[in-house]
Amino acid sequence: MKFEQNSNSPEESPDSFASFDLSKVRGSYYDMLGVLPTSTSLQVREAYFRLKATYTDSNQAIYSLMTGSDLAEKIKAIEEAFDVLRDVDSRSRYNENIGITERAGASRTDILIENISFPPVDEGMRKATRQAKDQKIRLVAGQIHRDSSLALRIRSIFESAETPSGSTLKAMREAAFVTFEDIEANTKVGQEKILLIENDDFVKMPPAVYIKGFLKSILSFYGIADSKAFIEGYTLRVESCHKKTK
Amino acid sequence: MKQLDPVHSIRNAFHREFWRHWCVALPNWIDLDVAMPLPTIIAVGGGKGGVGKSVISANLAGKMARNSKVLAVDLDIGGANLHTYFGIKTPKLTSSDLLLGSRVDFHDISVPSGIPNLDIVCAGQDFGLDRLNSRAAGLNQIWAGILEAKTKFGYDYVVLDLGAGTASHTIDFFLGAHVGIMSVLPEPTSIENAYSFLRALLWRMIHNVGARMGEESLAHSFAERIFNGEGHGGYSQALLKLKEESPRLVNGVLAGLSGRRLGFVANQIRGQSDIEIAQSMASISKDFFGFNTLSLGYLNYDDSAWKALRNRRLLIQDFPHCLFSRRLDEVLIRLQNAVRMS
Ligand SMILES: Nc1ncnc2c1ncn2[C@@H]1O[C@H](COP(=O)(O)OP(=O)(O)O)[C@@H](O)[C@H]1O
Ligand SMILES: [Mg+2]
Numbered sequence A: 001m002k003f004e005q006n007s008n009s010p011e012e013s014p015d016s017f018a019s020f021d022l023s024k025v026r027g028s029y030y031d032m033l034g035v036l037p038t039s040t041s042l043q044v045r046e047a048y049f050r051l052k053a054t055y056t057d058s059n060q061a062i063y064s065l066m067t068g069s070d071l072a073e074k075i076k077a078i079e080e081a082f083d084v085l086r087d088v089d090s091r092s093r094y095n096e097n098i099g100i101t102e103r104a105g106a107s108r109t110d111i112l113i114e115n116i117s118f119p120p121v122d123e124g125m126r127k128a129t130r131q132a133k134d135q136k137i138r139l140v141a142g143q144i145h146r147d148s149s150l151a152l153r154i155r156s157i158f159e160s161a162e163t164p165s166g167s168t169l170k171a172m173r174e175a176a177f178v179t180f181e182d183i184e185a186n187t188k189v190g191q192e193k194i195l196l197i198e199n200d201d202f203v204k205m206p207p208a209v210y211i212k213g214f215l216k217s218i219l220s221f222y223g224i225a226d227s228k229a230f231i232e233g234y235t236l237r238v239e240s241c242h243k244k245t246k
Numbered sequence B: 001m002k003q004l005d006p007v008h009s010i011r012n013a014f015h016r017e018f019w020r021h022w023c024v025a026l027p028n029w030i031d032l033d034v035a036m037p038l039p040t041i042i043a044v045g046g047g048k049g050g051v052g053k054s055v056i057s058a059n060l061a062g063k064m065a066r067n068s069k070v071l072a073v074d075l076d077i078g079g080a081n082l083h084t085y086f087g088i089k090t091p092k093l094t095s096s097d098l099l100l101g102s103r104v105d106f107h108d109i110s111v112p113s114g115i116p117n118l119d120i121v122c123a124g125q126d127f128g129l130d131r132l133n134s135r136a137a138g139l140n141q142i143w144a145g146i147l148e149a150k151t152k153f154g155y156d157y158v159v160l161d162l163g164a165g166t167a168s169h170t171i172d173f174f175l176g177a178h179v180g181i182m183s184v185l186p187e188p189t190s191i192e193n194a195y196s197f198l199r200a201l202l203w204r205m206i207h208n209v210g211a212r213m214g215e216e217s218l219a220h221s222f223a224e225r226i227f228n229g230e231g232h233g234g235y236s237q238a239l240l241k242l243k244e245e246s247p248r249l250v251n252g253v254l255a256g257l258s259g260r261r262l263g264f265v266a267n268q269i270r271g272q273s274d275i276e277i278a279q280s281m282a283s284i285s286k287d288f289f290g291f292n293t294l295s296l297g298y299l300n301y302d303d304s305a306w307k308a309l310r311n312r313r314l315l316i317q318d319f320p321h322c323l324f325s326r327r328l329d330e331v332l333i334r335l336q337n338a339v340r341m342s
Helices: A002-006 A029-033 A041-054 A068-085 A088-098 A108-114 A123-146 A148-159 A166-176 A180-187 A191-198 A208-221 A228-245 B013-023 B053-064 B095-099 B137-147 B149-153 B168-175 B188-212 B216-230 B235-244 B247-258 B272-289 B304-311 B323-339
Strands: B040-045 B070-075 B110-112 B118-121 B157-162 B179-184 B261-269 B293-300
Touching: A029 A041, A029 A068, A041 A068, A041 B272, A068 A088, A148 A166, A166 A191, A180 A191, A180 A208, A191 A208, A208 A228, B013 B247, B040 B053, B040 B168, B040 B323, B053 B070, B053 B118, B053 B157, B053 B179, B053 B261, B053 B323, B070 B095, B070 B137, B095 B137, B137 B149, B157 B168, B168 B188, B179 B188, B179 B272, B179 B323, B188 B216, B188 B247, B188 B272, B216 B235, B216 B247, B235 B247, B235 B272, B261 B272, B261 B323, B272 B293, B293 B323, B304 B323
Parallel strands: B040 B157, B040 B179, B070 B118, B070 B157, B179 B261, B261 B293
Antiparallel strands: B110 B118
């Protein structure tokens, strides 16, 4: 039954999200087709046919949603994405171009946030996005400092921490409503490192000296300057764990 | 000692995962304590009248009550008929009494449905909607009754049968659900109203998130821009483009979108070509609106529906093996997977 197959669309299996950098997928051809870099070519093909069947005038489910020209634009974008992803070679060239690499898992909620469609991008558009991203960096950082009630709230989360631990950073991130991607863009600390720190996953962490630097940038991103005690307490925990496991 | 995030203390994995993101789009005046165990809330809406919201609510609640304690709440204020599907008369006390400010408690107005483990809260027939404003004290009491259904009365599930239209209290109740079910018929009028409903949902969500973050006017201007012009090729794309202007607000809305699920049911299916509609609308709602959607399947047009109604018995009681009931089983399985209950 067609019906059964459909219920297994990619968004239903969250586990398959876990192994690549989601920020790279955003706005890509994968996004356009609603598939993932881990999707098989069969899944890509299926997604393409499903979208083609969805965005046509004869589909009654589209009624009242879009004008004829919006529809034509949409179909053009779908074709463009499929043209690249249908073929193994052009797909791997494309992956290289947009820099899709493996990385450690993200939490499901972040995945859900990132799991939202974007139009396809060409080189020019990507450049513009990169520039915009540079601008955003200042914006995001400025945002937290400007919004004094938010800054206070984040500060109070920081101060209420009894022991320096990753859960404090996680609570700060959630209160600030920033994503891993935002933090990475502002601090240059990789998303997987941020995740390790938030999870207190000491075993997988690089040596404590690096962690010191990461923590400093992350905390100053949140507008916390007097972070010395926290950082020292945290790195002590990292060191003692690393000693034990040696 | 490892310091625990309060959300960690929520026992149900589904609620734990969604809690923060679900909360952010609730009406601003609702202040929830993380520590309070919640029932799993399922709303049935769809924008149009007569699309099967009440039949689905009643029978789904009936099926869920086999394994869990369920409360069904009629929120079609002024057009109530959930009780009729159970074959019970409007009780003396209804949610109208709450809304009109009589001194009754939410618990006083729930009555046994005739099915074990399933109680219902009826709405009045004659309550003028115009007298209701979305912050009315009575409305507050209904919200509290729903949210406290687990802690105070032990209900595992609350099923909300919503009214037609896009009144702000209807939209808010839909946002209050962990899973919102959209019932649609395979006909243009129903589809058109479903999209109006989704637009109202996104519009309201942006405003609710904005209010919660103290950014009302920014949220309003974002919503205006998304719905008047910038979003013609898709609201989710227009929303993401605004991220540079206020990452915090846009992330908040994205969180709200991901913190609740939107499930489509195609009702009164008469042929093969109608079956696709739930899947198609689910993928459009994800792609175009950015909702966290899924297709819950379809329900056939079935004469048993009116036969059972004439007998004033629940469809699944009178005709447990009819096509409608069997398809509803499939819908329930998908729903259970979505909230990982059972
Ligand atoms: N799948 C179905 N097959 C046959 N009749 C149906 C079906 N679904 C709904 N109906 C009928 O349609 C009418 C409207 O349904 P109802 O659930 O009251 O709509 P709503 O609550 O959305 O206004 C009722 O008479 C109901 O019996
Ligand atoms: Mg009804």
